[in-house]
Each structure stands twice: as structure tokens, then as C-alpha cells.
Amino acid sequence: ADTYELKYSVKDKAGNEGKAIRMVTVVNDAQSLLAAGQYNVSETCAGDIDLPAYTETISLSETVNNRIHFNKFANYINNNKIWAELIDSTITIPEQTAVNVGSPGYDRTFSGVGVITTNGCTIYYTELAGTEIQQCTASYIKK
Numbered sequence: 001a002d003t004y005e006l007k008y009s010v011k012d013k014a015g016n017e018g019k020a021i022r023m024v025t026v027v028n029d030a031q032s033l034l035a036a037g038q039y040n041v042s043e044t045c046a047g048d049i050d051l052p053a054y055t056e057t058i059s060l061s062e063t064v065n066n067r068i069h070f071n072k073f074a075n076y077i078n079n080n081k082i083w084a085e086l087i088d089s090t091i092t093i094p095e096q097t098a099v100n101v102g103s104p105g106y107d108r109t110f111s112g113v114g115v116i117t118t119n120g121c122t123i124y125y126t127e128l129a130g131t132e133i134q135q136c137t138a139s140y141i142k143k
Contacts, residue, residue: 001028001062028060030068030086033116036060038143045136076101082110089116
């Protein structure tokens with residue numbers, strides 16, 4: 001995603017020349033589904049009581065269309081590699097492993113699916129840490 005300058009030049013058989021310059025902006029289609037920026041996140045996981053709310057920053061991928069990135073998915077420090085795909089009103093987190101996150105630092109594997117709403121999204125995801133599996137729901141509301 002960026003703005004690009006395209007330069008055209010042509011010459012006909014008679015030697016006449018023409019030139020044109022056009023600016024083309026390439027955008028990540030995810031921006032029309034879920035805005036980049038900060039979100040207030042509330043989260044519940046089976047077996048946990050009163051998980052604290054937190055702020056999450058979502059950014060648009062600059063290289064893959066319909067992809068977003070989380071800055072600390074599931075509120076874990078050093079967990080900024082998790083991404084999701086957005087298609088229509090669905091958000092999908094394919095299975096991904098974040099290395100050495102949380103306290104203590106475990107490898108954690110995430111996957112899930114959710115729905116995009118007018119002011120954010122709700123994601124239903126699974127977290128696997130060692131042999132422990134948690135089913136969680138995260139609600140994102142745009143700040």
C-alpha cells in the first residue's frame with residue numbers, strides 16, 4: 001500500500017511524442033472493513049475471572065491485502081506477530097505461534113474467527129500454551 005507515480009511515454013511512426021504522469025494509490029481493502037488505530041479490548045477466557053481490559057493497536061498490512069496486524073494479541077507483551085485476514089464481515093486468525101510471550105514466557109498458539117462490527121470486532125479464539133488450551137472471546141471497540 002502506497003502512492004506510486006507512473007510515467008508513460010510514446011512515440012508514433014511519424015516521430016510525434018506524448019508523455020503523461022499518473023499518480024496511483026494502492027490501498028489495503030481491510031481499511032474499509034476495520035480501521036487502523038487503537039481499540040479498547042475486553043476479553044473473557046473459560047476459567048479466568050475478570051481479565052483486565054486493555055488497549056490494542058491494529059495496523060493495516062502494507063504488503064498483503066485484507067490483512068491486519070495486532071500489537072499485543074491477547075494482551076501479551078512481545079506478542080506483535082499475530083495477524084488476521086478480513087473478508088466481508090469475517091475476521092480470521094489462522095493458526096499462528098507466538099514465541100516466548102507472556103509471563104512466564106511460553107510459546108502460545110492462536111487461531112480463531114470472528115465478526116466485524118460497525119465500531120470494531122469480536123473474535124472467538126483458541127489459545128494453546130504447552131498442554132493448556134483456553135477458549136476466549138475478545139471484543140474490540142474503536143477508541
